[in-house]
Amino acid sequence: MTPHFTLAELTASATGARLKIDNTPRPEHLDKLTLTAELLERVRTLLGCPVIVTSGYRCMQLNIAVGGVTSSDHARGQAADILAPDFGTPYQIAKRLAPLVSNLGIGQLILEGIAGKQWVHISTRMADKPANRVITITDAGAELGIQAIA
Numbered sequence: 001m002t003p004h005f006t007l008a009e010l011t012a013s014a015t016g017a018r019l020k021i022d023n024t025p026r027p028e029h030l031d032k033l034t035l036t037a038e039l040l041e042r043v044r045t046l047l048g049c050p051v052i053v054t055s056g057y058r059c060m061q062l063n064i065a066v067g068g069v070t071s072s073d074h075a076r077g078q079a080a081d082i083l084a085p086d087f088g089t090p091y092q093i094a095k096r097l098a099p100l101v102s103n104l105g106i107g108q109l110i111l112e113g114i115a116g117k118q119w120v121h122i123s124t125r126m127a128d129k130p131a132n133r134v135i136t137i138t139d140a141g142a143e144l145g146i147q148a149i150a
């Protein structure tokens with residue numbers, strides 16, 4: 001899709017493979033997924049190291065299978081969950097991106113820490129409420145801004 005991000009990488013899912021779910025994006029989602037890949041390139045350039053996509057596009061069936069909310073930006077091809085171990089922890093990545101969301105074209109930035117795993121969620125779609133543009137979500141709930149996860 002872009003120099004460093006393939007369609008295969010942005011649609012890969014272990015859960016999808018296990019459940020034999022066809023996660024091929026629809027044409028309208030493919031266009032949005034291309035914009036997501038372009039955003040990932042900008043993030044990669046800023047971080048100065050490879051960005052690993054742990055979850056990109058999830059068709060609605062797959063999104064439900066992984067427990068995603070039905071309004072998920074992943075189901076529209078507008079979001080990616082990322083790690084960048086060569087840069088630092090998800091918290092460090094989110095802290096680096098947070099002041100630059102407008103410059104980078106990030107509509108929503110979420111530091112997520114669920115069930116002992118952490119990752120950074122970025123979306124090209126603007127958060128419904130401006131206050132929710134940069135948030136931290138843990139098992140305990142959502143907090144505004146990027147907060148350290150215990």
Ligand SMILES: [Zn+2]
Pocket residue numbers: 074079080081121122
């Ligand atoms: Zn996500």
